Amino acid sequence: MAIGTDSVDPMDGASLEELLRDLKDIDADALREAEFEQTRWVLDGLEGKVIRAATVEDTRIVIETSEGNKYFFYGFMGSGRPRPTV
Numbered sequence: 001m002a003i004g005t006d007s008v009d010p011m012d013g014a015s016l017e018e019l020l021r022d023l024k025d026i027d028a029d030a031l032r033e034a035e036f037e038q039t040r041w042v043l044d045g046l047e048g049k050v051i052r053a054a055t056v057e058d059t060r061i062v063i064e065t066s067e068g069n070k071y072f073f074y075g076f077m078g079s080g081r082p083r084p085t086v
Helices: 016-024 028-045
Strands: 051-056 061-065 070-073
Touching: 028 070
Parallel strands: none
Antiparallel strands: 051 061, 061 070
């Protein structure tokens, strides 16, 4: 526990095995949906702005506005479909 707070440090007394077991219980679809909703919220805030560039990378999408601001979107890009081999 951190000094002066009521929060609990997730690493206090937790073994690596326990942490990995907890990760297996995470619902990937729920995480993807949450990321998608957050993306909608950010994009709604861009209404009326000019998009100078949009780039799709391996692990993220990058949107740059004419003001030079960059927005990075992660997490919902996995579709479960196999990638084509070249």
